[in-house]
Amino acid sequence: MKALINVKPSPEQLALFSRSSAGVEVIRGAAGSGKTTTALLKLRSAAGFYLNREKKRATPGSVDILVLTFNRTLRGYIAELTERQFANEPLVNLDFYTFNMWAQHLTGAQGIINITGTEAHLKALASRMKMDADFVVDEAVYVLGRFAPDDLDDYLGARRDGRGITPRMERPARQLLLDQVIRPYMEMKRAKKLVDWNDLAARLSTQKLRQYDVIVVDETQDFSANEIRAVLNQKSEDATVTFVLDSAQRIYSRNFNWSEVGVTLRPEKSSRLQTNYRNTREIAQFASAMLTGLTLDDNGTMPDFGSARSNGIKPFLVMGDYPSQLHWALDYLREIDLEKDSVAFLHPRLYFRDLRRELQSLGLGYVEITGEPNWPQGPENIALCSVHSSKGLEFDHVIMIGLDGSILDVPAPQDETDVDQGSDEYELSARLRRLIAMGIGRARESVAVGFKTSDTPDIMRFIDNDLYTEVKV
Numbered sequence: 001m002k003a004l005i006n007v008k009p010s011p012e013q014l015a016l017f018s019r020s021s022a023g024v025e026v027i028r029g030a031a032g033s034g035k036t037t038t039a040l041l042k043l044r045s046a047a048g049f050y051l052n053r054e055k056k057r058a059t060p061g062s063v064d065i066l067v068l069t070f071n072r073t074l075r076g077y078i079a080e081l082t083e084r085q086f087a088n089e090p091l092v093n094l095d096f097y098t099f100n101m102w103a104q105h106l107t108g109a110q111g112i113i114n115i116t117g118t119e120a121h122l123k124a125l126a127s128r129m130k131m132d133a134d135f136v137v138d139e140a141v142y143v144l145g146r147f148a149p150d151d152l153d154d155y156l157g158a159r160r161d162g163r164g165i166t167p168r169m170e171r172p173a174r175q176l177l178l179d180q181v182i183r184p185y186m187e188m189k190r191a192k193k194l195v196d197w198n199d200l201a202a203r204l205s206t207q208k209l210r211q212y213d214v215i216v217v218d219e220t221q222d223f224s225a226n227e228i229r230a231v232l233n234q235k236s237e238d239a240t241v242t243f244v245l246d247s248a249q250r251i252y253s254r255n256f257n258w259s260e261v262g263v264t265l266r267p268e269k270s271s272r273l274q275t276n277y278r279n280t281r282e283i284a285q286f287a288s289a290m291l292t293g294l295t296l297d298d299n300g301t302m303p304d305f306g307s308a309r310s311n312g313i314k315p316f317l318v319m320g321d322y323p324s325q326l327h328w329a330l331d332y333l334r335e336i337d338l339e340k341d342s343v344a345f346l347h348p349r350l351y352f353r354d355l356r357r358e359l360q361s362l363g364l365g366y367v368e369i370t371g372e373p374n375w376p377q378g379p380e381n382i383a384l385c386s387v388h389s390s391k392g393l394e395f396d397h398v399i400m401i402g403l404d405g406s407i408l409d410v411p412a413p414q415d416e417t418d419v420d421q422g423s424d425e426y427e428l429s430a431r432l433r434r435l436i437a438m439g440i441g442r443a444r445e446s447v448a449v450g451f452k453t454s455d456t457p458d459i460m461r462f463i464d465n466d467l468y469t470e471v472k473v
Contacts, residue, residue, distance in 0.1 A: 001367055001376040001383060002342040002396075013038045016271050022238040024263050029246055029273030030301035031441030032284065032308070036074075036392050038273065039218045039244045043067060044085055046214045046240040047092065054091055063089075066212040067096045068231065070219040073385065074392040076375040095212075099227050103200035106209045106234075113189070113196040121185055128180040132411075135167060135428065140181050142253040144198050145224030146260075148205065149186070152178060161297070162247070162255025164427035204230035211236040219392050220245035221299060225256035232262060247300035248291060249438045251388060251431055274304060278394060280312030281305045283443050285467055290437035292462040294430055303441060313469070315440070317460075318401060318450035320473035323354070325401040325450035328473045330358055332399070332448065333382075338364070341396035344383045346439045351402050352384045387439040398443035400436070401450035408432060408457035433459050 013034055016027060027042070029035045047065055054060040065086075069075040079096050086092040097105065104112065113121070119137050126136035142163060143155050156174050163169075169177075189195065205226055213236050217223065220243040223231075228243075235241055247255075258265055276284050284305035291302060316332075318325050329345075336343060345355060350370065359366050365380035370389040383395065410428045436459060440447050451457055453472070 001369070001378065002340075002381055010034065010275070010277065012273060012275055013041055016042065022240055023269055024232070024241045024243070024265070025269045025271070026258070026263075026265055026299075027242060027244045027271050027273065028299055028301055029244075030276065030303045031246065031249060031287065031438060032276040032278030032303065033273035033301070034275075034277050035244045035246065035273060036218055039216050039242060042242045043214065043216045046216075046242070047086065049240075050213045051089065051091060060091055062093050063091050063214070064093045064210065064212045064236070065095065065214045066102070066210075066216070066231075066234070067094070068099055068102060068215075068217045070098065070222045070391065071389050072098055072101075072371050072373045073369050073389040074219065076369070076373050077393055079375070099201070099223060099230075100197050103197065103204055103230065107200050107203060109195055109200055111194065112200070113194055115197065118196045118198075121188065122181060125181040125184055129173075129176055131167060131173075136177065136181060138253045138428065139163070139169065139177060140185070142255070143177070143182060145201075145226055145254050146256060148226065148229070149199075149202050152182065161257060162250065162427070163253075164430060166426045198224070198226060201226040201230045205233050208233055210234045211239075213239050215239060215241040217241075217243050219249075221247045221250040222252045222254055222391075223256075224254045225261050228256060228261040228263075245299055247297050248294075248302060249391065249434060249441075250300075251391070251435045251438065253427075253431075272301060274301075274307055276304050276308040278444055279303070279305075279308050279441060280310055280445065281308040282312050282314045282467075283440065283447050284308045286315045286447065286463065287437045287440040289463045289467055290433050290440065290459060294433065303437070313446055315447040315449060315468045316471050317468040318448055318471045318473055319453045320450075321452060322402050322450075324473035326354055326358060328471060329355075329399050329401055329448065329450070330362065333364065336397060338381045339379075340381075341445070342381045342383065343397045343399065344385055344390060344393070344395040344442060346385055346387045346390050346398060346400045346442070347402055348387045348407060348435065350384075350386050355384065387435055390439055390442050393442055394444065395442055396444045397446045397448075398439065399448045399450075400439055401448070403436070403449060403451045403457055404455040405451070405457040406455055408436070408459060429458070433462070 016038060027038055050063045054063055075098055086094055122137045122140045123133055126133040129136050147154055156171055212234055215235055284303045288303040288305055318328050364382060366382035366384055367376040367380045368384045370386045
């Protein structure tokens with residue numbers, strides 16, 4: 001599967017990684033601005049600095065490096081290049097993990113409640129509150145990830161950054177959430193001697209088990225505050241730590257500000273990548289329109305179609321029943337040189353059964369990369385992937401069919417029927433828009449989005465007709 005292997009720095013990136021000094025650095029940038037590439041270049045530069053320092057000593061010590069990505073698919077995408085850089089450096093100890101696997105590796109914890117299990121336990125408790133159960137679970141996960149276990153009462157008076165203002169969570173509702181959902185969940189874990197992934201993050205934020213010299217964290221916007229605290233607690237005294245992020249692509253119920261995780265950013269340690277090296281102007285403009293009206297914090301950057309690398313074709317909007325969308329997509333594949341170009345079929349819920357069968361009948365090889373820890377090395381250039389797992393990846397062509405309203409739309413919050421679901425006041429809807437915009441932003445050359453004419457997803461009302469080519473099938 002085609003992947004980014006040869007990393008050549010742009011002038012914008014060169015200015016960032018040519019300097020190496022201890023401390024925390026934050027690199028922000030929109031989709032397509034080369035954040036992951038910059039992270040790899042920053043890693044190479046910082047590691048070289050510490051290696052040279054050790055080699056000058058009479059008794060050289062090791063250089064401990066940690067690279068964290070948010071999901072296993074992204075880890076597989078960049079692991080080969082990173083490991084290859086240091087294959088012949090005996091002084092380098094390289095840890096390359098997702099956060100959860102790293103936390104388990106360091107702590108040795110077993111019998112961990114997985115994410116699905118955590119949500120199931122919380123949902124059973126959510127019935128105690130007269131609110132939408134899914135929202136209650138989402139809010140509880142947000143609180144558990146943002147505040148240290150001993151500081152949960154800070155939630156009562158804190159700003160709910162990144163959560164929107166609907167449904168409203170006044171102080172009495174927050175107290176109920178703590179008393180009726182969060183604390184009973186924590187007590188259940190204590191009684192049964194269980195831990196979840198957040199417990200491991202909280203443990204690592206106070207217990208120092210390693211001292212890394214170089215740390216690079218990619219897609220930081222979807223890490224929780226406790227996870228960031230854990231990372232910072234495992235650095236050496238003079239470590240170089242680089243966080244790369246874009247909150248416009250945040251797709252989970254997590255948010256933090258730098259001061260609450262103990263980071264004071266100096267101006268020279270905060271940078272923003274502006275140029276879009278991946279997308280055509282047409283793709284970037286389509287993705288940008290998907291985010292219309294959303295308020296971005298300082299860690300977010302809107303896709304910039306003005307700085308995109310070139311002009312191209314407009315995204316295709318394929319309208320019809322799913323079998324007809326699929327037929328169109330297979331015809332479109334025939335126009336692509338699959339020996340040179342990569343194609344990703346993305347879907348939020350992995351609805352690929354019919355697609356698999358059709359690809360097999362046509363003799364078209366494909367790989368399924370969702371959650372895979374290693375990037376596929378075969379000649380297949382068609383990938384099937386969840387939208388969530390495509391974060392940080394790059395393909396020449398992206399096809400997202402079967403995006404009906406039944407899949408993408410979220411119900412209005414209870415007792416808030418006058419709220420515009422598409423605004424950032426309603427976080428669940430805003431997150432969905434960020435997710436689809438992120439998936440669109442994976443494409444270099446072309447994008448196709450498909451749904452039933454009779455079930456148009458709500459997000460399409462933000463897209464002007466002149467931003468796409470409509471195809472009725």
